[in-house]
Amino acid sequence: MTIHIENLHKKFGKNQVLKGVDLTITEGHIYAILGPNGSGKTTLIKSILGMVIPDKGQISILDRPIKKDWKYRKHINYLPQIANFPPNIKVRELIHMITDLRNSPSAKKELIERFGLEPFLNKKLSTLSGGTKQKVNIVLTFMFNSPLIILDEPTTGLDPRALIYLKELIQAEKAQGKTILITSHIMQFVQEMADEILYLLEGEIYFKGSIAKLLEDTQQKNFEHAIAAITTTKSHA
Numbered sequence: 001m002t003i004h005i006e007n008l009h010k011k012f013g014k015n016q017v018l019k020g021v022d023l024t025i026t027e028g029h030i031y032a033i034l035g036p037n038g039s040g041k042t043t044l045i046k047s048i049l050g051m052v053i054p055d056k057g058q059i060s061i062l063d064r065p066i067k068k069d070w071k072y073r074k075h076i077n078y079l080p081q082i083a084n085f086p087p088n089i090k091v092r093e094l095i096h097m098i099t100d101l102r103n104s105p106s107a108k109k110e111l112i113e114r115f116g117l118e119p120f121l122n123k124k125l126s127t128l129s130g131g132t133k134q135k136v137n138i139v140l141t142f143m144f145n146s147p148l149i150i151l152d153e154p155t156t157g158l159d160p161r162a163l164i165y166l167k168e169l170i171q172a173e174k175a176q177g178k179t180i181l182i183t184s185h186i187m188q189f190v191q192e193m194a195d196e197i198l199y200l201l202e203g204e205i206y207f208k209g210s211i212a213k214l215l216e217d218t219q220q221k222n223f224e225h226a227i228a229a230i231t232t233t234k235s236h237a
């Protein structure tokens, strides 16, 4: 699913967060959205989801502007950064509720097994550890088949085994030609997963390209240093 973003602007009060973002995202690739805290990553993602209304500019998905046309949202699987689950319902109930809401086929059984969630199905969400909550979050995101997958800090709290499963899941979705957008502070995860880096700075896409290109542009030996050095390098967006 291709996304075209043109001249996107958004300000909150006097704080001009997005200042003309131009971006094309194509299917079958994994994109990592990076940038310093407060650079507008979440604002950009929420604009794509229709949760933030831009002041200027346009986002088109499947060649249609998304403004006032919310039907495209059913083509998106979104993993929010902080899953604000209702505390007093059970894991099983939440999964059923979301399945009913989406009204589309789901692959929940396999995912529940894979992430070892069976023992937790009858537990209330408020009693779960952070990592287990994140596993529930992942199951709710990946149980539907959508062409666009947006993951906000997907690795939060995961144990090594769950992290491996998550990476396998993402790669399997990519192999099916899905478009995947990820934000993450874990540079090793980004390096392993991302085909393209989108680096947001001062309201614009400051760098777009492969990790190899980033290393070349910044003349750094490794990815972590390249990201740290990116702001001191001339723009290559």
Ligand code: ADP
Pocket (backbone or CB within 6 Å): 012, 013, 015, 017, 035, 036, 037, 038, 039, 040, 041, 042, 043, 044
């Ligand atoms: P990032 O995800 O890159 O850390 P955000 O997109 O969350 O950045 O935030 C960018 C800036 O916009 C921050 O200064 C933040 O305080 C501000 N901001 C984000 N959402 C709102 C909002 N709903 N109201 C006011 N300011 C906001």
